[in-house]
Amino acid sequence: MTHDHHSHDHHHDHHHDNDLDPFAARVKALETILIEKGLIDPAAVDAIVETYEHKVGPRNGARVVARAWSDPDFAAWLARDATAAIASLGYTGRQGEHMQAVFNTDDTHNLIVCTLCSCYPWTVLGVPPVWYKAPPYRSQAVINPRGVLAEFGLVLPEETKIRVWDSTAELRYMVVPMRPVETEDLSEEELARLVTRDSMIGTGLPLRPGSLGPGALWPPSDEPGLSI
Amino acid sequence: MNGPHDLGGQMGFGPVAPEVDEPVFHAGWERRALGVTIAAGAMGAWTLDESRHARESLHPAIYYSASYYEIWIRALETLLERHGFVAEDEIKAGHRLWPGVKPIRVLAASDVAAVLARGARCDRAVSTEPKFKAGDKVRTINEHPEGHTRLPRYARGKIGVIEAVREGFVFPDSNAHGKGENPQRVYTVCFDGSELWGQGADPALTVSIDAWESYLEPA
Numbered sequence: 001m002t003h004d005h006h007s008h009d010h011h012h013d014h015h016h017d018n019d020l021d022p023f024a025a026r027v028k029a030l031e032t033i034l035i036e037k038g039l040i041d042p043a044a045v046d047a048i049v050e051t052y053e054h055k056v057g058p059r060n061g062a063r064v065v066a067r068a069w070s071d072p073d074f075a076a077w078l079a080r081d082a083t084a085a086i087a088s089l090g091y092t093g094r095q096g097e098h099m100q101a102v103f104n105t106d107d108t109h110n111l112i113v114c115t116l117c118s119c120y121p122w123t124v125l126g127v128p129p130v131w132y133k134a135p136p137y138r139s140q141a142v143i144n145p146r147g148v149l150a151e152f153g154l155v156l157p158e159e160t161k162i163r164v165w166d167s168t169a170e171l172r173y174m175v176v177p178m179r180p181v182e183t184e185d186l187s188e189e190e191l192a193r194l195v196t197r198d199s200m201i202g203t204g205l206p207l208r209p210g211s212l213g214p215g216a217l218w219p220p221s222d223e224p225g226l227s228i
Numbered sequence: 229m230n231g232p233h234d235l236g237g238q239m240g241f242g243p244v245a246p247e248v249d250e251p252v253f254h255a256g257w258e259r260r261a262l263g264v265t266i267a268a269g270a271m272g273a274w275t276l277d278e279s280r281h282a283r284e285s286l287h288p289a290i291y292y293s294a295s296y297y298e299i300w301i302r303a304l305e306t307l308l309e310r311h312g313f314v315a316e317d318e319i320k321a322g323h324r325l326w327p328g329v330k331p332i333r334v335l336a337a338s339d340v341a342a343v344l345a346r347g348a349r350c351d352r353a354v355s356t357e358p359k360f361k362a363g364d365k366v367r368t369i370n371e372h373p374e375g376h377t378r379l380p381r382y383a384r385g386k387i388g389v390i391e392a393v394r395e396g397f398v399f400p401d402s403n404a405h406g407k408g409e410n411p412q413r414v415y416t417v418c419f420d421g422s423e424l425w426g427q428g429a430d431p432a433l434t435v436s437i438d439a440w441e442s443y444l445e446p447a
Contacts, residue, residue, distance in 0.1 A: 021255065021257065024255065026301065027257040027260050029322035030304070030305065030308075030319065033314055033319065033323060034267075034268060037324050040334065040335070041267065044270075044336060045260065045267050046263065047340035048266050048344070049260070052252065092347065093345040093346060093347040094266075094345075094347040094348070096347065097348065097349045115235050115380050115382075116233055116234060116280075117233060117280055118296055127252060129246070129247065129250050130247065130296070131245060133296040135238070136241040136243060138235040140244070143429075146430060151246065161432045162434075163418075163436070164435040164436070165436055166236065166380065166383075166438075167438070168438050169378060169414050169438035169440070170351070170397055170398075171394065171416075
């Protein structure tokens with residue numbers, strides 16, 4: 001993993017990341033006006049950014065999935081009342097107020113999308129990746145999900161049913177992928193490390209034991225998730 | 229509205245192009261865009277539904293060429309002007325020029341953790357019995373309102389099956405326009421791929437939406 005989430009201000013060289021970007025100037029201007037008018041507190045903006053950059057992310061969801069894999073009673077609770085089951089691990093809040101967990105099975109693979117905007121389960125996955133909010137994914141997930149999955153390197157058997165959940169109301173979905181084989185001896189914490197963000201959207205599968213590394217979407221040493 | 233945001237089933241946008249090891253933010257201004265949007269929303273002057281409608285009301289040429297944080301900021305400018313907090317000439321100047329409307333509350337840094345952890349529930353009690361039950365066949369309405377709606381075009385006038393009866397939720401079609409929450413029950417409705425996309429559809433595909441009761445009629 002080359003990206004270090006904790007030293008983010010110095011090494012991005014993406015095309016938007018410089019003060020010459022006209023949109024950077026526009027955002028700066030708007031923030032300046034709002035601060036001058038006393039409408040926002042810049043320290044509150046900092047705290048919001050800090051929360052979603054470092055505290056709330058897919059590690060939260062991975063812990064939910066690992067608990068469901070380890071504890072059948074928790075899995076049943078998660079299926080019945082995901083909001084409460086997830087809250088029991090400390091994950092509550094904005095864009096996770098009404099959660100629904102959907103479980104992959106041998107027959108059915110689940111995929112989450114929001115065709116109308118960018119609805120996403122923030123409390124368990126953090127803020128959505130760019131592709132999730134962009135037209136290619138939002139347009140194609142409901143009509144050509146296999147084509148979309150292939151772009152993620154995921155090719156499912158033709159007979160596997162694909163169920164797409166379009167988040168058109170205030171329910172927020174997360175996928176509970178199937179537990180990988182040969183993981184009987186792993187602890188819940190070890191299991192959590194196998195759960196990728198994409199496997200909880202449905203655009204991927206969990207990692208196999210021993211494959212942590214290049215495929216892992218965040219470092220196992222990342223700080224623990226917090227409630228928000 | 230039949231706006232640029234209603235993307236389900238459209239073609240020609242190119243590959244999804246997932247990014248390996250994608251950072252949470254791609255630029256410093258994206259951090260501020262997220263924080264400013266949430267902090268300004270916390271003034272409580274507009275609803276999430278009104279925000280969504282402001283975003284989808286952007287001109288299609290702008291909507292399709294903008295990143296999502298850019299869409300957020302453009303819509304935020306609209307909302308701030310509409311509600312009298314900021315004037316157009318101030319946005320051009322990049323500074324305060326006028327007093328403007330005073331907010332009923334301002335989010336303090338010390339309250340951020342609690343506010344985000346609390347979220348904002350949108351479920352509301354409804355006194356009427358559910359019109360549909362799980363297993364019922366329904367047809368979605370085929371309406372094209374000029375205002376906000378959460379019934380996507382690809383799922384209008386289609387026959388599906390009620391899979392789950394949910395709670396009552398704030399009705400976005402009225403709430404986005406300041407016409408009240410008017411809560412209605414929501415249902416998860418599942419459609420066969422072929423009902424949505426015709427004979428060429430993936431035979432193993434089903435798609436569900438979450439639909440407010442007035443989006444549905446018996447089939």
